[in-house]
Amino acid sequence: xxxxxxxxxxxxxxxxxxxxxxxxxxxxxxxxxxxxxxxxxxxxxxxxxxxxxxxxxxxxxxxxxxxxxxxxxxxxxxxxxxxxxxxxxxxxxxxxxxxxxxxxxxxxxxxxxxxxxxxxxxxxxxxxxxxxxxxxxxxxxxxxxxxxxxxxxxxxxxxxxxxxxxxxxxxxxxxxxxxxxxxxxxxxxxxxxxxxxxxxxxxxxxxxxxxxxxxxxxxxxxxxx
Amino acid sequence: xxxxxxxxxxxxxxxxxxxxxxxxxxxxxxxxxxxxxxxxxxxxxxxxxxxxxxxxxxxxxxxxxxxxxxxxxxxxxxxxxxxxxxxxxxxxxxxxxxxxxxxxxxxxxxxxxxxxxxxxxxxxxxxxxxxxxxxxxxxxxxxxxxxxxxxxxxxxxxxxxxxxxxxxxxxxxxxxxxxxxxxxxxxxxxxxxxxxxxxxxxxxxxxxxxxxxxxxxxxxxxxxxxxxxxxxxxxxxxxxxxxxxxxxxxxxxxxxxxxxxxxxxxxxxxxxxxxxxxxxxxxxxxxxxxxxxxxxxxxxxxxxxxxxxxxxxxxxxxxxxxxxxxxxxxxxxxxxxxxxxxxxxxxxxxxxxxxxxxxxxxxxxxxxxxxxxxxxxxxxxxxxxxxxxxxxxxxxxxxxxxxxxxxxxxxxxxxxxxxxxxxxxxxxxxxxxxxxxxxxxxxxxxxxxxxxxxxxxx
Numbered sequence: 001x002x003x004x005x006x007x008x009x010x011x012x013x014x015x016x017x018x019x020x021x022x023x024x025x026x027x028x029x030x031x032x033x034x035x036x037x038x039x040x041x042x043x044x045x046x047x048x049x050x051x052x053x054x055x056x057x058x059x060x061x062x063x064x065x066x067x068x069x070x071x072x073x074x075x076x077x078x079x080x081x082x083x084x085x086x087x088x089x090x091x092x093x094x095x096x097x098x099x100x101x102x103x104x105x106x107x108x109x110x111x112x113x114x115x116x117x118x119x120x121x122x123x124x125x126x127x128x129x130x131x132x133x134x135x136x137x138x139x140x141x142x143x144x145x146x147x148x149x150x151x152x153x154x155x156x157x158x159x160x161x162x163x164x165x166x167x168x169x170x171x172x173x174x175x176x177x178x179x180x181x182x183x184x185x186x187x188x189x190x191x192x193x194x195x196x197x198x199x200x201x202x203x204x205x206x207x208x209x210x211x212x213x214x215x216x217x218x219x220x221x222x223x224x225x
Numbered sequence: 226x227x228x229x230x231x232x233x234x235x236x237x238x239x240x241x242x243x244x245x246x247x248x249x250x251x252x253x254x255x256x257x258x259x260x261x262x263x264x265x266x267x268x269x270x271x272x273x274x275x276x277x278x279x280x281x282x283x284x285x286x287x288x289x290x291x292x293x294x295x296x297x298x299x300x301x302x303x304x305x306x307x308x309x310x311x312x313x314x315x316x317x318x319x320x321x322x323x324x325x326x327x328x329x330x331x332x333x334x335x336x337x338x339x340x341x342x343x344x345x346x347x348x349x350x351x352x353x354x355x356x357x358x359x360x361x362x363x364x365x366x367x368x369x370x371x372x373x374x375x376x377x378x379x380x381x382x383x384x385x386x387x388x389x390x391x392x393x394x395x396x397x398x399x400x401x402x403x404x405x406x407x408x409x410x411x412x413x414x415x416x417x418x419x420x421x422x423x424x425x426x427x428x429x430x431x432x433x434x435x436x437x438x439x440x441x442x443x444x445x446x447x448x449x450x451x452x453x454x455x456x457x458x459x460x461x462x463x464x465x466x467x468x469x470x471x472x473x474x475x476x477x478x479x480x481x482x483x484x485x486x487x488x489x490x491x492x493x494x495x496x497x498x499x500x501x502x503x504x505x506x507x508x509x510x511x512x513x514x515x516x517x518x519x520x521x522x523x524x525x526x527x528x529x530x531x532x533x534x535x536x537x538x539x540x541x542x543x544x545x546x547x548x549x550x551x552x553x554x555x556x557x558x559x560x561x562x563x564x565x566x567x568x569x570x571x572x573x574x575x576x577x578x579x580x581x582x583x584x585x586x587x588x589x590x591x592x593x594x595x596x597x598x599x600x601x602x603x604x605x606x607x608x609x610x611x612x613x614x615x616x617x618x619x620x621x622x623x624x625x626x627x628x629x630x631x632x633x634x635x636x637x638x639x640x641x642x643x644x645x646x647x648x649x650x651x652x653x654x655x656x657x658x659x660x661x662x663x664x665x666x667x668x669x670x671x672x673x674x675x676x677x678x679x680x681x682x683x
Contacts, residue, residue, distance in 0.1 A: 031279025038522035040529035059357055066601060067293055067355040074293070078357075133290075138301075141308035142290035142317070199287045200358055206280055207359030214518060214529060216576015216600075223576075224600055225354060 002172070005179045013183035020190025021198050028202045037210070044213045051212015051222060052205035058225045059204060065225040074132065077125045084122035085154060088115060089182070092161075112165075119162045126155040146193060153188050156181035229258025234265065234377040236481055237388025243398075246388065251615055252381025262377050264335055269328030272375060277324060281368060284360040285321050288313055294362065297355040299603045299627040300345055300620075312352040312362040315345050320369045335378040342369050343380055344617035347609035347624075348478075349569040354601065370480030379479055380614045386475025390484045394491045395439040395471040405467050407442040411450040422457040424449070427499060428464035433541075434501035434533075435465050436472045436492060436516070438509040438645050451668035452507065455542075458677060459550035463505075469495030472506050473645075474515035478610030482523060489520035496532045504535040508666045510568030510644035511608070513537045518574050537571050539580040539643050542667060546587045557674035559589040564637035566595070566628075566651065567602040568644035576600070581643070584667065588674060593635040603627050605642075607650030625654040633660055640664045 034040050041048055058064040068075040087110075089095055096109040110118075130151060133139050160181050164174035189197050196203075211223040228234060230245070232255045237243050249255050294312040295301050301310040308314065319338040323330055330338075346366040353361035373379055374387070389396050395404075405426055412424040425431065435456070441448045456463045469491040476484030496504060506513045517535040521528070545551040565585055571577045578599035585592045595602065606625040611617060628650065632640055640662055642648045651664040 028279045028283060031282070033278050034527075034529075035522060035525065036276055036278055037280050038519060038529075040527065043528055055359060059359075066597075067297075067357065070296075070355075071293055074291070136292060137308045138295035138306065138311045139290065139292035141311060141314050142288075142292055144290070147290050193287060193289060196287045196289065196358065199283055203280075203283055203287060204357075204359045207353060207361060210361075211576075215574045216572075220576040220579065223354070 001176055002179075005176055005183070009183055010179065013186040017186040017189055020187075024190055024195055024198055025202065028199065032206070037206075039206075039210045039214055041209060041213070044218065047213045047217050048209035049212075051210075051217045052208040054222050055208025055211070055225065056201055056204045067225070077128045077132070080121050081125035081129060084118040084125065084158075088118040088122065088158070088161075091115075092118075116162075116165075119158050119165075122158045123155060123162070126151060126158075150188070150193050153181075153185050153192070153194065157185055227261050227263055228377070229255070229262060231255045232258035232262055232377055232384070234262075234375065236374075236391060236484060237384060238391050240392055243385065243388045243392050246381070246385055249381070255381045255384070256616070259336065259378065260332070262332060262335075264328075264330060264332060264376055266328050266330075269323075269330075269372065269376060272372060273324060273328055276371075277368070281320075281365055282324065284358070284365060285317070285324060287358055288317075288356075288360055289358070291357070294352040294356050294360075297352045298346075299349075299351075299606065300624050303606075303624045303626045310345060312346070313360075315341050316362045316365050316369075320365050320372075323369070323372065335373065335376060338369060339373050339378040339380065340617075342366050342373060343383070343609070343611065343614060344620040347569075347604045347607070347611050349604035349608050350573050351569070351601070351603065354573070367477075367480065370478070371482055372480070374480035380610075380616055382613045382615065383475065383479035383610055386610070386613070387479040387481035387484045390474065390476045390481070390488045394468070394488060396473045396475045397439040397443045399439045399443050399471075401468050404442050404470055407446050407449065408465055411446055411453060415450045415453060419454055419457055422453055424453050425464045427467050429499050431462050431464040431499065431501045432503065433461055433463040434496060434499060434504045435463055435507070436470050436495075436504060436512075437465075437507040438473045438512050439471050440473075440645060441507060448507070448666065448668060451666075451672055454672055455545070455551065455668060458675060459545045461550075464499060464501065466492075466495035466499055469493070469498075472512035472516045473509060474511065474520075475610060475613075477511065477515045477519065485515065485519070486523040489516050489524055492516050492520070493524060493526075493532050501533060503533055504531065505541045506535065506537050508538045508643035508645070508668065510570035510646060512645075514570035514574045537575070537577055537580070537643075538667070539571070539577055539584060542671065543580040543583040546584060551671065552676040553587050553671075553674050554676035557676075559639065559670070559674070560591065561639055562591045562593050562635065562637040563589045563639040563641060564593050564595055564632060564635040565598075566605060566640055566642040566644070566647045567599055568642070568647050569602070569604050569608055570644070570646075572602060573600050581641075585641070588670065593637050595631045595635055603631060605644075605647035605650035607653070608646050612646055612649045612653070621650075622653070622657055625650060625657065629654050629658050629660060632662060638662055641667060641670065643667050 062079055063069050091110040092115045093109045096107045099105045133143050160174050160178035164178050188194050211217050231249055298312045304310050319341050348363040348367045350363035408424040416422045474485055474488050517531055521530055565581050606628050611621045640651050
């Protein structure tokens with residue numbers, strides 16, 4: 001079982017993930033239209049690049065935008081969630097070992113204690129996001145089963161990984177569950193709202209170009225996000 | 226496929242049609258006909274396939290449903306945080322469903338979409354600043370308005386507005402002759418008091434071509450006179466075109482993209498015909514946005530810019546004051562507490578926040594900013610055409626509360642608003658809520674505090 005999930009299934013998942021992501025990028029770019037979007041993407045390119053970079057970067061900085069500053073609690077949860085979500089799978093010892101063994105890629109491994117903090121941080125922030133989604137009327141009205149599903153897909157590898165690590169009744173079972181849930185996440189990224197993994201950058205860059213080129217960016221220092 | 230006589234999928238293109246729709250007071254028959262109007266599903270599906278591309282589809286798909294857009298919307302705040310006023314909810318319930326169903330919707334859906342697109346969003350684009358993904362719901366509602374217009378589901382006044390542009394090249398029934406007459410009348414009216422004052426019509430190679438909002442010749446001709454006084458005092462070499470003088474675009478609010486193109490082409494035509502160095506637009510927000518920011522795209526100009534450089538009135542005024550072309554008598558500066566309404570259309574859509582502050586620094590002793598202000602300012606409450614739509618008067622009046630509270634918090638007794646839409650909304654707000662404020666465009670205020678050289682003194 002382990003051989004199958006960590007062999008062909010893993011390979012297939014990574015292939016779907018990478019091809020899916022590239023397809024999303026290509027389709028997004030192909031669908032941009034200067035006349036329909038009313039943004040001269042290629043004519044005023046440097047204003048666009050400047051606007052796009054600012055638009056992406058300020059939103060990646062905690063308290064970097066008015067929106068984040070007004071929602072400090074949600075901002076903190078979101079940042080913790082995403083840092084743990086991206087940091088743990090890349091730098092946990094077991095994964096670093098696999099990357100080295102399978103692909104010859106050497107990444108810096110974090111100590112187990114830090115990995116535990118990232119894992120627990122991820123699970124706790126996911127719980128807070130869930131509670132927020134259920135309790136705030138303005139979020140509840142927007143919520144669909146899809147939102148719960150992608151949250152479940154995101155948190156499952158962490159819960160199963162943590163249970164495997166603490167060897168809570170059956171290491172092998174939790175390890176396989178962990179691998180499968182990770183593969184589900186990889187496959188789900190291009191096809192669900194998890195596609196914001198890449199579309200966040202494209203969408204932010206686009207609106208940055210819009211403001212940078214057309215909506216004032218050529219007359220002032222850029223949108224004070 | 227039933228089509229009404231007044232409410233149908235065809236835009237108004239003749240005076241006869243226009244008069245017929247206008248004669249239907251408050252659109253009673255028009256809205257009755259709308260209840261019977263069929264949806265042309267294949268046409269809607271084709272339009273969606275051709276025009277709803279990756280930007281809007283991605284926005285609809287990627288939204289994390291986080292709710293951060295909620296309190297960016299003044300309608301949400303003004304309606305006691307009604308979750309049904311959350312921008313993301315409003316667009317998903319309308320455009321989102323339309324896209325999902327590939328245009329397979331019925332009359333009731335289209336009417337609901339129209340009511341939402343016109344009475345729950347003024348396309349102020351404020352939500353775009355607060356979405357982590359940069360989703361601009363105002364842009365999507367504007368797109369939705371285009372779809373609704375193409376199917377005939379457009380408020381009565383917007384159908385008329387679009388028709389006016391198509392028939393008169395103006396948002397009101399002001400012909401070129403009416404316009405030229407008004408210019409000549411204002412010149413005669415003011416030249417005695419201001420010797421040498423002219424309103425030059427169709428002068429070639431002037432430094433400035435001045436364009437206006439049709440309400441000015443139609444309802445407030447003194448605004449044109451005020452503009453003439455200030456250009457005269459500043460010593461500008463300026464002109465107005467006899468054709469292509471109208472900057473506004475109710476067609477933009479209506480979603481009539483063909484009408485928009487026709488309108489801006491009349492202005493660009495005047496630029497090419499008269500060869501001025503630059504254009505200055507009157508104190509109107511959406512007019513500037515329509516003709517200067519969006520217009521080049523409707524007209525298919527690849528640079529995205531107007532044929533000559535174009536400026537909003539606040540830009541010209543700030544420069545005239547900075548360079549000393551207009552001088553302010555320090556004794557006549559505004560003493561009372563004064564605040565300034567940033568029009569969404571030239572602040573968020575054109576980045577002109579600084580010009581207003583510079584002007585205020587020259588003319589006001591006690592200037593008080595609204596909070597928030599500049600790019601983050603709230604819509605006046607009447608933007609996007611909402612001021613003019615009788616069907617949604619109640620929703621508009623409720624929405625005004627946010628601006629009312631913003632103004633009251635400043636303690637100002639005077640609100641300066643270089644935008645016709647904001648000016649109207651603030652006037653109506655005072656009429657409804659009676660908070661004891663006055664409101665004004667910039668031109669009359671500046672004239673009242675000018676320090677004028679003796680050679681041109683009235």
